[in-house]
Amino acid sequence: GAVVSQHPSRVICKSGTSVKIECRSLDFQATTMFWYRQFPKKSLMLMATSNEGSKATYEQGVEKDKFLINHASLTLSTLTVTSAHPEDSSFYICSAYRQGRPYEQYFGPGTRLTVT
Amino acid sequence: GENVEQHPSTLSVQEGDSAVIKCTYSDSASNYFPWYKQELGKRPQLIIDIRSNVGEKKDQRIAVTLNKTAKHFSLHITETQPEDSAVYFCAASNAGGTSYGKLTFGQGTILTVHP
Numbered sequence: 001g002a003v004v005s006q007h008p009s010r011v012i013c014k015s016g017t018s019v020k021i022e023c024r025s026l027d028f029q030a031t032t033m034f035w036y037r038q039f040p041k042k043s044l045m046l047m048a049t050s051n052e053g054s055k056a057t058y059e060q061g062v063e064k065d066k067f068l069i070n071h072a073s074l075t076l077s078t079l080t081v082t083s084a085h086p087e088d089s090s091f092y093i094c095s096a097y098r099q100g101r102p103y104e105q106y107f108g109p110g111t112r113l114t115v116t
Numbered sequence: 117g118e119n120v121e122q123h124p125s126t127l128s129v130q131e132g133d134s135a136v137i138k139c140t141y142s143d144s145a146s147n148y149f150p151w152y153k154q155e156l157g158k159r160p161q162l163i164i165d166i167r168s169n170v171g172e173k174k175d176q177r178i179a180v181t182l183n184k185t186a187k188h189f190s191l192h193i194t195e196t197q198p199e200d201s202a203v204y205f206c207a208a209s210n211a212g213g214t215s216y217g218k219l220t221f222g223q224g225t226i227l228t229v230h231p
Contacts, residue, residue, distance in 0.1 A: 032216040043205060043221045044160065093159060095219075102211045103148050103167070105219060107159040 002028050004096050006108035013084055013115055020080045021111045023094030029074040030096035034105065035067075038091040050077040074099070084115040118143040120208050122222025130230050135196050137225045139206035140188040146208040148217065149182060149189045153202045154224075160205060164191070196229045203227070 003026040013019050023033055031052050036044040048069050049057040056069035066088075068080040077096075081088055091112055095105040119142040129135050141149075147168040152160035166173045166180045166189065173180050177196075182189040193200060204225045211217035 034218060043224050044219075046218055046220070049216075049218055091157075097216045102216045104150070104162060104165065107161075109159045110157070112157070 002096075002098055002106040004030075004094065004106045004108040006092075006094055006111050008111060009109060010112045011114070013113070015085055015115055016083055018080055018082045019084055019113060020078055021092055021094075021113075023077045023079070023096070023108050025075045025096045025106070028096075029099045030077075031074065031099050033071060033077040033094055033096045035069060035077070035079050036093045036095070038093060038110075040091075044093065047079075081113065084113070086115045089113055089115045118146055118208055118210075118220040120206060120220050120222040122206050122225060124225060125223060126226045126228070128228045128230065129196050131196060131198060133196055135191075135193045135200070135227055135229075137191045137204055137206070137227075138188060139190070139208075139222045140186075141208040141220075142187065143208070143210065144184075144187065145210045146217075148209045148211045149180070150207050150219070151178075151180060151191045152205045152207065154205060155202050163204075193227075196227075198229050198231050201227055201229045 005024045007022045033050040035047045038044045047062045050069050050071040052071045058064045071077040093110040094108040122139045150165035153163045154160045177194045179192040206222040207219040209217035209219045
């Protein structure tokens with residue numbers, strides 16, 4: 001099966017600092033990756049679509065200057081939460097499609113961000 | 117954009133009973149409908165999916181039905197077991213060819229199976 005990893009799994013940071021989360025497809029190439037956030041007992045909300053070699057497409061209401069996405073290679077996308085605040089505390093999950101197989105998305109294990 | 121509504125929000129059943137979760141979608145262009153099971157703090161796990169050219173799909177105790185005309189699809193779990201307890205999400209996307217469709221998720225159903 002296809003494996004997607006995320007790093008770190010948990011991070012605690014102070015308000016005002018920036019945090020980078022990595023999403024890697026370990027055994028396949030992913031032209032497209034997605035970033036979601038999930039609040040406790042809530043559904044997954046798509047934040048942005050990350051395309052290799054081009055700018056990310058952000059969903060309405062998501063601040064692109066606050067959530068910086070870079071998809072520099074076919075196996076790596078990064079999400080940087082800039083100037084984090086307590087309200088950014090959430091579970092961030094990435095997903096990826098296998099190149100040429102546009103149906104099933106493979107999810108990473110998620111990153112629990114806590115901003116103090 | 118797509119909107120997916122999921123019901124019920126919570127479902128409690130006795131072990132061995134069946135559980136049914138229903139979803140409706142709004143975008144007639146959606147053609148892929150996966151169901152995910154998520155345990156606390158873990159990633160969503162795909163349990164079954166269906167494409168729009170199929171009306172029903174079954175995998176052991178799990179089945180999904182799709183009614184394109186009414187724009188709704190349902191998850192059926194038979195002979196439920198305590199380990200089926202989790203949060204279940206439906207989703208919809210418009211995918212195919214080289215188009216990587218983004219998933220729109222339902223609100224989730226907390227399923228509790230009592231021994």
